Amino acid sequence: MERLDRKTAHAASYPDKVIQFGEGNFLRAFVDWIIWNLDRKTDFNGGVVVVQPIEKGMVDMLNSQDGLYHLNLQGIDKGVPVDSIDMIDVINRGINPYRDFDEYMKLAENPDIRFVISNTTEAGIAFDPSCRLEDRPASSYPGKLTQLLYHRYEHFKGDPTKGFIIFPCELIFLNGKELKKCISSYIDLWNLGDGFREWFEKACGVYCTLVDRIVPGYPKDNIEEIRRRIGYEDNLVVKAEIFHLWVIEAPAEIEAEFPADKAGLNVLFVPSEAPYHARKVTLLNGPHTVLSPVGYLSGLDTVKECVEDPLIGKYVRQVMYGELLETLDLPRPELEKFAGDVLERFVNPYVKHFVTSIMLNSFPKYRTRDLPGLKTYLERKGCLPEGLVLGLAAIATYYKGGKRGDVEIVPADDASTIALLKELWAEGDVKKVACGVLGATDIWGEDLNLIPGLTDMLAEDLELIQTRGMRGAVEAVIG
DSSP: OEEOSTTTSOOOOOOEEEEEEOOSHHHHHTHHHHHHHHHHHSSOOOEEEEEOSSSSOSHHHHHHTTTOEEEEEEEEETTEEEEEEEEEOOEEEEEOTTTOHHHHHHGGGOTTOOEEEEOOOGGGSOOOTTOOTTSSSOSSHHHHHHHHHHHHHHHTTTOGGGOOEEEEOOSSTTHHHHHHHHHHHHHHHTTOOHHHHHHHHHHOEEOOEEEEOOOOBSOGGGHHHHHHHHTEEOTTOEEEESOOEEEEEOOHHHHHHSOGGGGTOOEEEESOSHHHHHHHIIIIIHHHHHHHHHHHHTTOOBHHHHHHSHHHHHHHHIIIIIIIGGGOOSOHHHHHHHHHHHHHHHTOTTOOOBHHHHTTTHHHHHHHHTHHHHHHHHHHHSSOOHHHHHHHHHHHHHTTOOEETTEEOOOOSOHHHHHHHHHHHTTOOHHHHHHHHHTOHHHHSSOGGGSTTHHHHHHHHHHHHHHHHHHHHHHHHHO
């Protein structure tokens, strides 16, 4: 079997147009796939130069295959199973700035490069005051980017047409604003001057984005089967679900330069990313957080099993459509379509998403993903959302520990939270447990016992779970 590279495979060639900080699975399965579609279906005509954001990474492996790799998309599309595999050929080369700093800085001198895209993990967008302009390179991603921007400013003598369009994909809210704040801090720290600051502010755009695609990564379980399908020795195969969404908070002129709509892609240019962030957190992450303990304590192990179970599936749909969807402000048809897409993703036959992996740090997740919806629902409807409260009761019960069948239940969370729940459950008084959980200000940042009716409803649900089991409690609450 031949090794995959540009000598053995027929691949297109594109001029450098995008600098990409990060060579990991997500960027290759999401951003580079989107650019691949743009090149095939529009006049975008852009190649990618990958910059390794940390000292140890994968650009050598990427370069050994001349930037080529295969993407295996799997999932359900409009009710039809999809299992496609394509060779992605948009990456021209990779650069390790820790070894080839001068080559990295030369990117700033290329007049055709227009975009900078990154995914350096949530911790990547951070200001490190120990970074210096003279470093080769600066250790932080914002520091490296500021070095590149300043060199471009100097090389093109402040030409306002040579700015970058910057799309951070790190999974933090308002990622563009955070990145811009870090760059501004380096301009101050390094005394780069008002001229550069003005050029950065006017010629460059740093835009907030929201990305959404599940990327399991390298398919080690069936890599030999995939290699037989593609006919190459490819060590960079990546697997992802078919669903994709990229929301970019940017004006129309930026959309014109990145014509994803013409390629039929689910890339939205919007005035504000906030409602889409709320939609994803509420309708995808929110149900995940409560279905996991409810499903697990009902004897189920995966998200797919939960959604397909007649009783627990009904619970999931009540939480999504009857409760959380009611708390959002986007048009209802749009919300219902997104909820339907989420359910299709939940039952993806190609992905085993174990609920135990979702239950890590369940209380903090409930605080950010479900508690805002609980409060909004109460405000709008005048009553508490029964499914969300039952989900909280399931979390508290899971943290009690014990056994599920022959398997020991071992919750994973902050040690103080584990200790608190152990203490609260010691006497077996569900009212005490409810009051203690809701009053844990270290978890919630407030006393949730002050929410009208919540303490009593939570105690009732805890009692139902103790006396009738999880499935019996679900039957009692949602009928």
